[in-house]
Amino acid sequence: MKRLAPWLLLTLLLAGSAFAATPLPPDSVYQFNVTLTDQDGHAQPLAARRGKVQLVSMIYTSCTMVCPMIVDTMKLTRKAVADPSRDKLALLAVSFDPARDNVDALRNYAATRKLDMRYWTLARTVPKDARALAALFGLQYRQLPDGDFNHSSELILLDTDGRIAARTTVIGRVDPVFVAAVDKALAPH
Amino acid sequence: MRAWQLSVLMLGALLAGPAVAAEYAPLPGGTFTSVLPADGKAAPAKIAPFRLRTEPVTNAEFLAFVKAHPQWRGDQVAPVFADRRYLTHWAAPDALGDALPQQPVTRVSWFAAQAYCESEQARLPTWYEWEYAAAADAHRADARRDPAWRERVLQWYSRPSSQPLPAVGGAPDVHGVRDLNGVVWEWVDDFNALLVGSDSRDQDGADKMKFCGAGAVSMQEKENYATLMRIAMLSALKAVDTTNNMGFRCAKPAEVLP
Numbered sequence: 001m002k003r004l005a006p007w008l009l010l011t012l013l014l015a016g017s018a019f020a021a022t023p024l025p026p027d028s029v030y031q032f033n034v035t036l037t038d039q040d041g042h043a044q045p046l047a048a049r050r051g052k053v054q055l056v057s058m059i060y061t062s063c064t065m066v067c068p069m070i071v072d073t074m075k076l077t078r079k080a081v082a083d084p085s086r087d088k089l090a091l092l093a094v095s096f097d098p099a100r101d102n103v104d105a106l107r108n109y110a111a112t113r114k115l116d117m118r119y120w121t122l123a124r125t126v127p128k129d130a131r132a133l134a135a136l137f138g139l140q141y142r143q144l145p146d147g148d149f150n151h152s153s154e155l156i157l158l159d160t161d162g163r164i165a166a167r168t169t170v171i172g173r174v175d176p177v178f179v180a181a182v183d184k185a186l187a188p189h
Numbered sequence: 190m191r192a193w194q195l196s197v198l199m200l201g202a203l204l205a206g207p208a209v210a211a212e213y214a215p216l217p218g219g220t221f222t223s224v225l226p227a228d229g230k231a232a233p234a235k236i237a238p239f240r241l242r243t244e245p246v247t248n249a250e251f252l253a254f255v256k257a258h259p260q261w262r263g264d265q266v267a268p269v270f271a272d273r274r275y276l277t278h279w280a281a282p283d284a285l286g287d288a289l290p291q292q293p294v295t296r297v298s299w300f301a302a303q304a305y306c307e308s309e310q311a312r313l314p315t316w317y318e319w320e321y322a323a324a325a326d327a328h329r330a331d332a333r334r335d336p337a338w339r340e341r342v343l344q345w346y347s348r349p350s351s352q353p354l355p356a357v358g359g360a361p362d363v364h365g366v367r368d369l370n371g372v373v374w375e376w377v378d379d380f381n382a383l384l385v386g387s388d389s390r391d392q393d394g395a396d397k398m399k400f401c402g403a404g405a406v407s408m409q410e411k412e413n414y415a416t417l418m419r420i421a422m423l424s425a426l427k428a429v430d431t432t433n434n435m436g437f438r439c440a441k442p443a444e445v446l447p
Binding site: 135140142143 | 227228229232267268269270299300303312378379381382383427428
């Protein structure tokens with residue numbers, strides 16, 4: 001068994017490049033061709049996030065009600081994950097308010113909310129794709145005449161291949177069942 | 190082969206072949222009292238001028254689309270874009286069989302409908318655009334106060350869903366648009382924006398954390414329950430869902446005059 005360990009390590013190291021060669025599972029959200037632009041203005045396809053276990057939600061940065069709690073709950077959930085694997089967990093919040101959430105707004109939000117950008121990504125996309133992303137993740141939002149939004153508040157867990165592994169509507173505190181699912185997704189196979 | 194058989198075949202080929210470019214009718218838009226107030230209370234919807242496809246997309250048109258875009262064939266579509274029932278009423282992924290060419294296509298997901306509309310340089314209409322268009326009758330842009338309009342809309346809902354779908358091409362309304370009420374349910378772009386739970390009275394309570402923002406969307410015009418039923422139906426769907434009676438049509442922005 002011990003002799004296998006270097007091979008396992010090598011496999012893990014190569015995993016990043018190996019992903020490119022393996023076809024996506026048919027039920028992967030990475031089947032959807034959409035470009036995300038992050039808080040630094042970097043644009044890349046959603047599928048470039050393949051290989052990371054991550055928590056995903058959709059927010060808008062001028063939101064004063066539940067969105068800050070969504071972000072807090074993502075932080076809390078990450079904190080609740082078992083220590084050694086926590087570093088492998090990425091957090092992604094996509095805006096459904098592309099009209100106001102430009103790159104500057106995302107960067108300011110990251111600073112104001114003191115998000116650790118080693119594992120956080122804030123992203124925007126074009127309006128058409130924001131609607132389709134919400135459809136893909138099973139989230140709902142609706143803009144009101146005053147510019148605010150009604151929206152569903154959920155955290156979604158994506159496995160390394162972009163399959164939705166779990167979701168929770170528990171916001172404002174840690175959902176133990178959801179944390180268990182995150183631990184499981186992060187556990188070495 | 191006898192002459193009549195040949196002519197049936199040729200007719201079939203004509204109907205199934207790439208259709209002539211779809212027609213879009215201009216609608217002026219404006220301020221519209223929706224059953225879903227824009228602010229969740231009483232504000233009317235503001236609708237920019239737009240164009241709406243005069244008829245729902247048919248089986249023949251969708252067949253031509255999947256032939257040109259095989260990733261949308263029933264045997265190739267990724268399950269993240271459509272459920273297992275997608276196009277299963279066709280004889281094969283590239284053959285209609287008993288599904289008639291001029292019947293509206295159904296068992297299509299929201300993603301497939303969006304992709305089709307993009308192939309016509311169009312998009313799905315928003316809920317407000319659809320509701321506004323469907324308020325018309327042959328003479329008026331908004332016939333909803335007329336009991337005859339309501340009666341006609343409701344009649345469709347009472348028709349058993351096991352009956353075969355009629356062909357598209359009903360009588361045009363005042364805008365020149367056909368078949369909005371009485372043929373199929375239709376996808377809208379923002380089906381996932383309607384936010385009506387199975388019991389909207391609950392939205393202040395149990396769902397308060399699930400839905401942020403103004404929270405409760407109160408529904409107006411309660412006597413117009415045919416439209417409310419449509420909203421409930423759309424809200425209950427996921428983007429991959431396909432149903433026996435859910436079809437779609439597309440919309441475009443108003444034509445820019447030179």
